[in-house]
Amino acid sequence: MPELPEVETIARDLRPLASGRTISAVRIDWPRIVAHPDPEAFVAGLLGRRILGVERRAKWLLLDLDGGSVLAIQVMMTGQLFVVPAAAPADRHVHLLIDLDDGRQLRLRDMRKFARVGLYRRDPAGRVLRDAGGREPGDVFARHGPEPLAPGFTLARFRERVRARRGRLKPLLLDQSFVAGVGNIYADEALWRARLHPLRTVATLRPDDERRLYRSLLDVLAEAVERRGSSIDDYTAPEGDGEMQDHLQAYQRTGLPCLRCGRPMRRITVGQRGTHFCSWCQRLPAVDRAGAAPLLSGQRNRSADEARPGPRWTELAGEGTLGLTPDEAARAAAKTRGGAGRLAADAAKARAERTRRAAETRRRNARAGAGA
Ligand SMILES: [Zn+2]
Numbered sequence: 001m002p003e004l005p006e007v008e009t010i011a012r013d014l015r016p017l018a019s020g021r022t023i024s025a026v027r028i029d030w031p032r033i034v035a036h037p038d039p040e041a042f043v044a045g046l047l048g049r050r051i052l053g054v055e056r057r058a059k060w061l062l063l064d065l066d067g068g069s070v071l072a073i074q075v076m077m078t079g080q081l082f083v084v085p086a087a088a089p090a091d092r093h094v095h096l097l098i099d100l101d102d103g104r105q106l107r108l109r110d111m112r113k114f115a116r117v118g119l120y121r122r123d124p125a126g127r128v129l130r131d132a133g134g135r136e137p138g139d140v141f142a143r144h145g146p147e148p149l150a151p152g153f154t155l156a157r158f159r160e161r162v163r164a165r166r167g168r169l170k171p172l173l174l175d176q177s178f179v180a181g182v183g184n185i186y187a188d189e190a191l192w193r194a195r196l197h198p199l200r201t202v203a204t205l206r207p208d209d210e211r212r213l214y215r216s217l218l219d220v221l222a223e224a225v226e227r228r229g230s231s232i233d234d235y236t237a238p239e240g241d242g243e244m245q246d247h248l249q250a251y252q253r254t255g256l257p258c259l260r261c262g263r264p265m266r267r268i269t270v271g272q273r274g275t276h277f278c279s280w281c282q283r284l285p286a287v288d289r290a291g292a293a294p295l296l297s298g299q300r301n302r303s304a305d306e307a308r309p310g311p312r313w314t315e316l317a318g319e320g321t322l323g324l325t326p327d328e329a330a331r332a333a334a335k336t337r338g339g340a341g342r343l344a345a346d347a348a349k350a351r352a353e354r355t356r357r358a359a360e361t362r363r364r365n366a367r368a369g370a371g372a
Contacts, residue, residue, distance in 0.1 A: 001076070001077050001183055001184065001185075001233070001235075002058060002059060002075050002076075002183075002229070002235045003080075003181055003182060003183035003184075003185060003186055003224075003229075004027070004056075004058075004059065004148070004149070004180070004181030004182065004183075004186070004221055004224075004225075004236050005186070005221055005224030005225045005227075005228075005229040005230070005242075005244065006224075006229035006230065006237070007056050007059050007060070007061060007075065007181070007244065008056050008073065008225050008229075009225065009228045009229045009242060010056075010061060010081055010238065010239045011054050011055060011056040011061055013238040013239040014054045014061070014063075014081060014106075014238055015053065015054040017083040017104075017106075017238060018051045018054055018083065018100065018106060019051055019052065019053050019054060020050070020051065020052075020062065021050070021051050021100040021101055021104075022048065022049065022050045022051075022100070022101040023046045023047060023048065023049050023050075023051070023065075023098055023099065023101075023104055024047075024048075024099045024100065024101050025047070025097075025098075025099035026042075026043045026046050026047060026096075026098050026099070027097040028042075028043065029094075029095050030095040030096075030098050031094055032112060032113070033061065033095050033108070033110075033113070033115060033116060033117055034116075034117055034118065035074075035116040035117065035118040036119065036120065036130055037118075037119065041119070042117070042118070042119050045069055045119045046065070046071060046098065046119065049065040049066055049067060049069065050065065050066040051063050051064070051065060051071075051100075052064045052065060052066060052124040056148070057128070057141055057144070057180070058141065058144050058147075058176060058180035058181050059074065059075075059176075059180075059181055059183070060072050060073070060074050060140075061073040061074075061075070061081075062128065065123060068121050068122050069119055069120065069121050069122070070119070070120045070121060070122050070128050071117065071118075071119055072117065072119075072120055072128065072140070072312075073108065073116075073117050074115060074116045074117070075108075075110075075115050075235075076114035076115050076116065077112060077114045077233075077234070077323050078111050078112045078114060078115070078233070078234040079108060079109070079110040079114065079115030080108070080109045080110065080234065080235075080236055080366050080370065081106065081107070081108055081109075081237075081238055082106075082107045082109065082238055082367070082371070082372040083104050083105070083106050083107075083238055084104060084105055084370060084371040084372050085103060085104055085105070085371070086099055086103055086104060086105040086112035088105075088371025088372070089371055090107060090109075090369065090370060090371050091109075091369035091370070093109045093110060093111045093366075093369055093370075094107045094108065094109045094369070094371075095108060095109070095110060095113065095115075096108040096117060098281050103195070105371075107370050107371065109366060109369060109370045111234070112367075116169070117257070118130075118140075119205075120140055121137075122208070125137050127140075127141070128140040128141060129343075138180040141180075141284050143176070143177050144176055144177065145161070145163075145175075145176060145177050145178045145179045145180050146179060146180065147177045147179075147180055147181065147224070147334070148180070148181065148182065148217060148218060148221055149218065149221055149222060153179075153218075155210075155211060155214050156168045158210065158213075158214040159178075159207075159210050159214075161178060161179070162205065162210055163202075165178065165202050165231060166201070166202055166203065167201065167202060168198065168199050168200060168201055168202075168270070168292075169191060169196055169197070169198055169200050169201075169202065169213070170187055170188075170191065170198035170199065170270045170271070170273070170275055171197070171270065172202060172211055173186075173187035173190065173191070173217070174187055174271070174273065179186045179217075181221075182217070182221070184251070184273050184274065184275075185230055185248065185251045185297075186220055186221055186224065187222045188250045188251045188275060188276045188277065189216075189248060189249060189250050189251055190213065190216040190217040190220050190221075190299045191213075191216075191250070191277065191282065192249055192250035192276075192277060192278065192281070192282065193212075193216035193219065193220060193249070193277070194209070194212040194213040194215070194217075195212065195281050195282055196209060196212070196213055196282055197277065197279075197282040197283060197284040197288070197292075198268075198270055198275045198277050198282070199268075199270065199284060199291075199292040199295055199296070200284060200285065200288055200290060201287075201288050201291070204285045204288060206288060207370075216370075221245070223247070224242075224244040224351055227242055227243045227244040227247060228240075228241070228242035228243060228244070229242035229244055230242055230244040230245040230248060230251075231243075231244075231245055231359070231360075231363060232245050232251075232356075233362075234254070234350035234362060234363065234366065235363075236363045236366060236367065238372075241363060245356070246359070250265065250276045250277060250278070251276050252274075252276060252352065252355075253265045253276055253352075254266065254267040254276060254348060255344055255345060255347070255348030256345055256348045256349060256352070258280065258281060260278065260281050261278060261280050261281050263278060263279075263280045264341075264344065264345070264348075265277065265278055266278070266279055268295060268296060269295075269297060283328055297324045301332060317334065331368075
């Protein structure tokens with residue numbers, strides 16, 4: 001699911017393609033894609049408007065239009081945006097087509113129809129408002145937390161927000177009212193980098209833990225923006241896929257050796273989200289263990305690879321043998337009981353590779369299907 005870095009990449013790609021263009025026609029083949037106002041008013045409000053710029057707020061794309069209105073697009077799970085020649089054929093998954101005055105078309109393609117668009121207006125203070133039929137207009141982002149990559153988001157501000165909260169770290173990072181734009185991928189990555197267990201409670205954090213979490217979160221988001229996001233499932237941007245998926249250190253690495261200590265990475269489910277971590281590097285403080293036990297044990301043996309007793313660190317071969325010389329690594333591999341650890345890691349790797357290839361094919365088809 002696209003998170004802050006992915007939506008930021010779409011915004012950056014879209015900016016030069018759409019800015020300055022005037023909207024000459026709009027077609028929708030799925031009325032429920034329009035979240036606000038109704039589809040007729042949405043289309044009427046767009047026609048003849050000039051696109052002034054493209055921004056991102058949280059996981060939303062915001063296209064400011066002349067006259068003070070804002071076209072908002074949430075790509076959600078599987079939405080993809082392309083700018084293509086208007087004459088290019090499109091498949092049945094393209095649900096919104098916006099003609100631009102240069103002969104091209106902005107197309108929103110979504111196989112699962114989760115994406116939403118809306119037409120709002122910008123007030124002088126910069127807020128994006130939803131008109132509520134005569135009642136006080138609502139701020140669309142009233143419940144969203146601050147932008148983590150904005151200059152004002154300092155460690156002091158982060159600390160203040162953390163200390164006002166309760167509960168466990170993983171759900172906290174996913175809470176859009178805590179900080180905006182973080183989702184499952186970068187929550188797992190930030191926690192792994194910070195060496196903090198996803199089920200750890202906020203109350204147990206020491207000042208240095210807070211500092212590491214802040215730094216890790218900002219670093220991983222900035223790196224992912226730099227690398228154009230993670231093209232893992234359906235996410236692709238107008239100018240092509242991202243490459244952060246090749247640099248992730250925790251997300252979807254179940255069964256693979258931890259890149260820090262070599263032990264197999266674990267996966268549990270927290271609030272229905274797959275959560276990836278290293279139980280050695282990301283220790284749970286004693287005080288949190290009893291409360292976390294049901295979450296940790298209930299799903300311990302989900303996959304055959306996880307069910308197998310893991311090899312000791314020193315017995316691991318390949319990527320797991322950080323800090324060993326090639327000779328030591330070879331001896332360690334030979335010692336591994338029947339190579340079980342290596343086989344589990346190989347199986348995990350093969351599985352990841354199959355998933356990666358399937359998603360790549362899907363994105364290639366998407367590009368063709370949208371006429372790009
Ligand atoms: Zn580890």
